[in-house]
Amino acid sequence: MRLRDNYRQAVKKFQPKPSYVANSLKAFFIGGGLSVVAEVLRAQFRMNMPSLTAEQAVLLLFISAAVVLTAIGVYDDFSQFAGAGSTVLITGFANSLASAALEHRSEGVVNGIAGQMFKVGGAALVYGIVAAYLFGLVHFMR
C-alpha cells in the first residue's frame, strides 16, 4: 500500500495536468449541440406521432447513427475530441456495445460477439435495472 502511494507521489510530477476548463467547455458545446439537433428532430416527428413515440424515434436515430459511425471507425475520433460530450449520451452507450462486439468478432459468433457485447456497457445496465426495480417496489409499498 505504501509502495503504491509512493509511486503515485513520484509519478505525479510528470503527468500532464488535464485542462479542466477547455475539456468541459468542449463537452458542454458538443453535448448541447447534439441536444438541439435531437430537439429539432423531435419537433419534426411530433407533427404526425404521439410525443412518446417521437422521443423514442429520435433516440433510435441517434443509436443507429452511433452504431454506423462506430462500424466505419469515425466515432472513436469524434469521441476522443468530444470527451464526455459523446460518451455520456445514449450514443456512447450504443458505441460501447458496438465496439465491444466488433473487437471480439475474431473469437467467434457465440463466445466473441454475443458473449462479449455487454463487457463495458453491462455495468450501467445492471445498476440501472437494479435501482429502478428497487425504487419501483418502494414506490408501490408507500
Place this chain on the structure above:
Amino acid sequence: MEYWSAFFVGGLICGGAQLLIDYKFSQIQVVIGLVLVGVVLGALGVYDWLVDIGGMGALLPMSGFGYWLIKGVIATTEQNVIAAGANVFRLVGVEIVAMIVLSFFTALICKPKG
C-alpha cells in the same frame, strides 16, 4: 426558446460529467452515476420537471435512460411486483433491442478499424 433550454440542460449535464471524469472518476463510473441519478430523481419526480424544461436535452444523456427505466415501472396502472419486472423495459426496451440487434449485425458484417 425550447432549443436554448435543451442546449443548456444537455450541455450542463455533459460539461459536469466531463469535470467529474477529469477530476477523479473513470468514464464507466460517471455513466453509472448518471443512470443512478436519473433513477433517483425520476422516482422523486424531479426529473419530470427537468424533461419539461429541457426536452431531448434531458432525455439524450444516460440520466434520461435511467429516468425511463423508473418511469416505466412507476407511471402505470399495474402497480404490483410481477408487472414491475416487465415494466422496467416498457420504455427503454426499444433502445436496448435496437442497440443489441444493430451491434450484432455490424459485428457480423464489418471489420474493426484501427
